[in-house]
Structure formats: C-alpha cells, structure tokens
Amino acid sequence: MTQLFVGLFDDAAIFPPGNADMPDAVRAYRDRRSSPLPGPFVCSLPRWEELRRTLADGPRLPVSLTLPGGAQDVPAAVAQAGAEPRVDLVALEAPASAATLTDLVATVGRQVPPAVHTYVELPWADVTAAQVATLSGAGLRLKIRTGGLVATAFPGERQLAGVLTAAVRGGLPFKLTAGLHDPIRHRDPATGFEHHGFLNVLLATARALDGGDVAAALADQDGARVASAVAGLGDDLAGRVRHHFVSFGTCSVTEPVDGLLHLGLLPEDPR
Template sequence: MTAPPRLFLNLFDDAAIFPPGNLGVPEAVQAHRERRSSPLAPLLGPFICSLPRWAELAGTLAGGSPLALALTLPGGTGDVGAAIAHAREEPRVDLVALEVPSSAEGLDDLVTMVDGQVPAAVQTYVELPWADVTAAQVATLTRTGLRLKIRTGGVVATAFPDEPGLAGVLTAAVRGGLAFKLTAGLHDPIRHRDRATGFEHHGFLNVLLATARALDGADVGTVAAALADQDGARVAHAVAGIDDAQAGRIRHHFVSFGTCSTTEPVEGLLHHGLLPEDLR
C-alpha cells in the first residue's frame, strides 16, 4: 500500500454530524471507525462532536481503541470545565482538541480559563470571526499556546470570507507563527461557485497553496490570488510540486479542516492525481 503524501496526512477532521451532512451520531461514529481501519486512515483527523451531544456520543461508544475526539463548545468559555470533566470520566474517549468560540473582547478571559483547566495534551482552537483577526490577537494566541479556528462557509453568503479577507488571516497567522484550522465549505479541492446556492467556495488545495505563498513571504495580494485560482489543473500541478520539507512547514500552520464528508475531498484528490490509486 502506497503511503499518501505528507501534505495530506490527518488533514480531514470528521464533522459528519454537522450540517449539511447531519448524520446521526451512531452512524457517524461507526463510519469513522470503519475509515480508521481502512487505507484512508492516514488522511483522517479526529471525530468532531459538540458538547450538547455528549450523551449521544457516550451512548454509542463500545470496545476498541479510544475515539480521538475534538469537542466543540457552542457555549463558549463557560463550557470548558464541563468538557474537561466529561472527558476525564470517559476512558473510551481520547480528547485531543477543544474548539471554543470567542470574540476579541473575550479572548483574555478564554486564555485564563484554558490555562487553568485544559491539560497540556489537549489543543485549544479559538474560533474568531475572520474579519476580526488582527496581528495582536495572533500574537496573543501564539504566546499562550492556543490555535486559531476560522469558519470558511455556512448557509449564507456572508459566512464565506472573500479571497482578500481569508488571505489576510492566513498571512497574519503565518507571519505570527500561529497554527490554525478551518471549517465549513471546503469539501472541494478547488475554488468554485456552487451551482445550487451560487455561493463561492474556497478550495482546500487553494488554501494549502496560499499558505505556501505566505510562507515564501508573499504579500496579501499574491496569497489572495492563490485562493482565487479556479483552474484545477494549474492548482493541482502547483500543489504536486510541494516537496516533503515544504509540506511539513505548511501543515505546521494549516493543521486541518472540518468536513462533514471525508469521501468528497478524497475523491477530489484522486481526481487530480494527488493520491495513490490504491487508496481508492
């Protein structure tokens, strides 16, 4: 079995229970475990669940290895203590990440809360509105060992950052030494307009390439141009030219993205010749 390229290892966090997938928790956990035993396992990140659905999740767990879990906290900072307590009491779960929404004004309180309650082995992603990300916030997150989460899609057009907006976030994160993850709207490798909604979706290959441009010291305009490219063959060719060392630097920053379908991005990579055929 041929190993997948380093650039794509653990790239796809499994958000199958979230819209628009909306798979039931039992079905989603079963499918995730099956993929963990398949050739696609190296591409997968953790299973993502929200804290309000903890009881559903716990009710589906059985034997086998503990489920690597990223837990989203829609209640914000106030949910941190409950999340850690649940995870400590459930040996069938390996809590690897928390994803906590915040605002610029609430960031200091979140930093204090995380520092006092979250074990060092658990990565904390702070979800900020993309338009509010500043160099100062990036510096705070980097200094305190936190990571950034940015929403790149949703059910309304305004949920999708435009190319210059997302380019500004990526450039600030790279220049500030900050790791980040993205979520929503990134099923397809290449930027495109959705035929059903008319929304412009970012492509995850574009984001990888844009991160590479930022690492090369490019300005925001050049990073935005990488995000805007809708020529799949050209983007795939550029991504195929990324060597192993550069892939490591890119993924140090762009850790993963949440997707309600791991099948679609894998099929996209196969379509563009970026994964070995024996992973099909």
C-alpha cells in the same frame, strides 16, 4: 504526496449540512481509521451524552469537542471527557471575540491539559497581529469559519488571505471549518456561493510562507494548475505548510478524497 494530506480532514459528519446520525457517523469513522487522512471525530458538547451512548468496546475514539458556550463550557468539557475511558480528547474548539478572548485564554490555561490543543474560533475581522500574538503566546490555535448556510458565512479571498498571512507571520497553527469539501475554489451551482478549495488554502499557506501572492492562490479556479503547484511543494515547505494549516472540519471525508484522486494527487484510494 500523501503525507501532505495526513490528518487533514476532521470528521464533522454530524454537523450541517451532512447531519449524519451519531451511530452511523461513529461507525463510519471507525471503519476508515486505517486511512491516514482523517483527523479526529468532531462532536459538540451538547451532544456528548449521545456520543457516549453510541460508543462500544473498541479502540479509543479521538475526539475534538466544540464548545458553543465558549469559556464557560471548558470546565465541563474537560471533566466529562476525562471521565470517559473510551474517548481520547485531542482538541477543544471554542468561539471567542476580541472582547472575550482574554477570559477564554485564562480559562484554558487553568483548566485544559497541555496535551489537548485548543482552537479559538474568531471572526475574520478580529484576526489581527495582536490577537494572533495573544493566541500564540498562550499556546493556543486559531479556528476560522470558511462557509455555512448563508453567503455572508463565506469570506472572500482577500479576507481569508489576510487571516492566513497574519497566522503565518505570527507562527500560529490554524484549522478551518465549513465549505471546503472540494479541493478547488468554485461556485456552487445550486446556491451560487463561492467556496474556497482546500488545495487553494494549502497553496495559499505556502505563498504566505514564501512571500508569494496569497489572495491569487485562493482565487485560482484552474484545478490542474493548483494541483500541479501543490504537487510541486518540496518536503520542507510542505511540512511548514501543515505546521500552520493543521486540518479542516468536513461533514464528508469521501468528497475531499474523491477530489484528490480525480486530480491525481493520491497514488491509490486510501480508504
């Protein structure tokens, strides 16, 4: 069962609402690298120099670099990361829209080495079969925002179900970001926001693959039922799920792992 969660949690500790200091975030990331669960360390291009000043001797830091400027940030990101021997650039994350996607695809094709995965963050409404085909044909991946600091940043279960279904049907890998600290869908008592659960997303991806009800899997707030369904995924289906649902960005790796332990989905604490 642990294999289902390997590399699932991209460490976005320096982003809101966590806002960890860069030195603390890098130190904590390196301290937990013996665990198989974290993905890369996520940093934004405007904070690249701050990250470099924090690095010391030690193993290369796997980094996913977010590019607020989209296509125009790609050349600088590739050049700067390529010149830093203490960093292993594993992914870029760049926003786009239906109107700017063609330019981003062309820029990535010219500038980004094949070993670096590029995630294109699209608004939910722009995730159509045509846009999925464009990304898939270019060897790119999809990024979707599933939360934030305002209620409108959270897609409903039917909106997210449409995105997941389109990605699966198009053979497209994706990552999610924001609002997914908890394994199970729930309402935050402080904000009133409805948060998706990452176990719900794993199960919903499986349902998209096997023809089940994707929206119902996302909406289920019964933790024991969702956990049992996820635990029942066979190895083949679990592998196909993770081919699509690659990871999600979280400012806390501790909270998702605590949630898995509470639900009995990890045999022991891997940290």
